[in-house]
Amino acid sequence: EADIYQTPRYLVIGTGKKITLECSQTMGHDKMYWYQQDPGMELHLIHYSYGVNSTEKGDLSSESTVSRIRTEHFPLTLESARPSHTSQYLCASSEYSLETEAFFGQGTRLTVV
Amino acid sequence: RKEVEQDPGPFNVPEGATVAFNCTYSNSASQSFFWYRQDCRKEPKLLMSVYSSGNEDGRFTAQLNRASQYISLLIRDSKLSDSATYLCVVSGSNYQLIWGAGTKLIIKP
Numbered sequence: 001e002a003d004i005y006q007t008p009r010y011l012v013i014g015t016g017k018k019i020t021l022e023c024s025q026t027m028g029h030d031k032m033y034w035y036q037q038d039p040g041m042e043l044h045l046i047h048y049s050y051g052v053n054s055t056e057k058g059d060l061s062s063e064s065t066v067s068r069i070r071t072e073h074f075p076l077t078l079e080s081a082r083p084s085h086t087s088q089y090l091c092a093s094s095e096y097s098l099e100t101e102a103f104f105g106q107g108t109r110l111t112v113v
Numbered sequence: 114r115k116e117v118e119q120d121p122g123p124f125n126v127p128e129g130a131t132v133a134f135n136c137t138y139s140n141s142a143s144q145s146f147f148w149y150r151q152d153c154r155k156e157p158k159l160l161m162s163v164y165s166s167g168n169e170d171g172r173f174t175a176q177l178n179r180a181s182q183y184i185s186l187l188i189r190d191s192k193l194s195d196s197a198t199y200l201c202v203v204s205g206s207n208y209q210l211i212w213g214a215g216t217k218l219i220i221k222p
Contacts, residue, residue, distance in 0.1 A: 039154070042214035043200075090156055094210075101147060102202075102210060104156035 003027050006091050006105035013081055013112055021076045021108045023091030029103075030096040032074040036060060037088045037107075049074055050096065081112040116140060116211045117203050123217040130191050134216045136201030137183045143211075145204035146177055148186050150197045151215065157200055160186075188218075196220045 004025040013019055025032065034047040035058075045058030049068040063085070064078050074093075078085055088109050094102040119136045126132045138146075146163035161168065163175040163184050174187040184203075188195055201213035 043157070043212045045209075045212075048209070088154075101159040101162070102157075104158070107156055 004091065004093055004103050004105045006089075006108050008108060009106060010109045011111070013110070015080075015082055015112055017081050019078050019081055019110070021089055021091075021110070023074045023076070023105055024072050025074075025093040025103070025105075026072060027093060027103065028071065029093035030071070031094045032068065033092045033094075033102065034058075034064075034066060034074070034076050035090040035092065036062070037090060039088070043090070047076065081110075083112045086110060086112050114139060115214075116205065117201055117213040119199075119201050119213040119216045121214060121216060123219050125219050125221060126191055127221050128191060128193060131187065131189050132191055132218065133188075134186045134199055134201075134218075135183055136185070136203075136213055137181075138201075138203040138211070139182070140203065140205055140211070141179075141182060143203045143205065146175075146184050147202040147210075148173075148175055148184075149200040149202055151200055152197050160199070191218075191220050193220050193222060 007022045030051045032049045035043045037043050044060035046062040047066040049055050055066050088107050090107045091105040092102040116139045148160040149157040150160045151157040163177050167176040172189045176185045198215040198217045200215045203211045205211040
């Protein structure tokens with residue numbers, strides 16, 4: 001089992017609220033990622049990080065922000081949630097190498113009402 | 114054109130049959146290749162890495178064709194539990210992983 005954890009697993013929240021999705025890994029991985037995935041659809045990379053104090057935007061434009069103050073922690077924040085943010089958010093991590101796999105958390109299923 | 118392309122399926126296959134998926138990629142400099150499996154409403158998990166010489170893991174065989182820039186996954190003697198979406202993943206620039214959209218496989222009893 002991968003040692004990467006996401007909380008909460010499920011979240012229903014009202015429009016306009018600020019939310020933070022947590023992601024932590026205990027594998028010491030430098031690289032961490034946030035993906036967004038709608039049911040039955042493909043993964044979209046929204047943020048990634050190469051290490052502490054490194055954050056980059058991914059391929060899919062997102063109104064969320066991330067931070068990487070500690071190696072093991074990569075939280076994602078939405079300042080003002082909207083119904084269009086309803087989706088599943090998957091966090092992943094990997095070693096800084098081309099040949100290693102990415103390990104995923106179990107995801108946070110977000111519903112904005 | 115997408116960097117990694119897969120047939121979305123679904124592939125409806127009877128139990129016990131052999132099924133093959135192909136995946137094409139556009140970056141000739143890609144060095145690492147993977148097949149992941151994703152069950153419905155679950156996170157993706159690594160099925161197998163794909164090596165230049167091809168590799169086999171039980172009923173699963175993965176092959177890489179660098180000249181034609183495609184990788185394949187063969188599943189023999191398919192089981193009901195093989196029903197899932199299979200994701201092709203290729204390394205891109207800046208140590209990124211480029212994900213295909215996935216091929217959905219449905220094994221019928």
